[in-house]
Amino acid sequence: MFVCVHNAGRSQMAAALLTRAAGDTVEVRSAGSEPADTLNPAVLAVMSEIGIDLGSEKPKRLTTDDVRTSDVVITMGCGDSCPVFPGKTYLDWKLADPAGLPVHEVRAIRDDIAGRVEALLSTLRTLPDIRQVRVR
Secondary structure (H helix, E strand, C coil), X not given: CEEECCCCCHHHHHHHHHHHHHHHHCEECEEECCCCCCCCHXXXXXXXXXXXXXXXXXXXXXXXHHHHCCCEEEECCCHHHCCCCCCCEEEXXXXXXXXXXXXXXXXXXXXXXXXXXXXXXXXXXCCCCHHHCEEC
């Protein structure tokens, strides 16, 4: 589960990048504590540059059940709005919010997320049965 405030930028990029890298070996989702109406246009542009079309994605609201059914929860600036359950792995990625930033700065955020996603996937691959891992 990738969580940010608006689910219009960081968490959407992370989910798409992990989905592309992991294929069907990891169940990936994203949500926001205060979802926006649409995705950030600069995010759409920088993801399109690398062949990922987020045009059909919509920001989604974070629910308690989303977190409860996830094994790994990665927060990106959503503060204390993410529920905490025992037995889950929580990571907090400190990333700039792409809202209102020019494309070249959003591109740098995308590239930072891509590196973190690759490291995350390497860690997930060390688990005994990656097919049971749910990054919602």
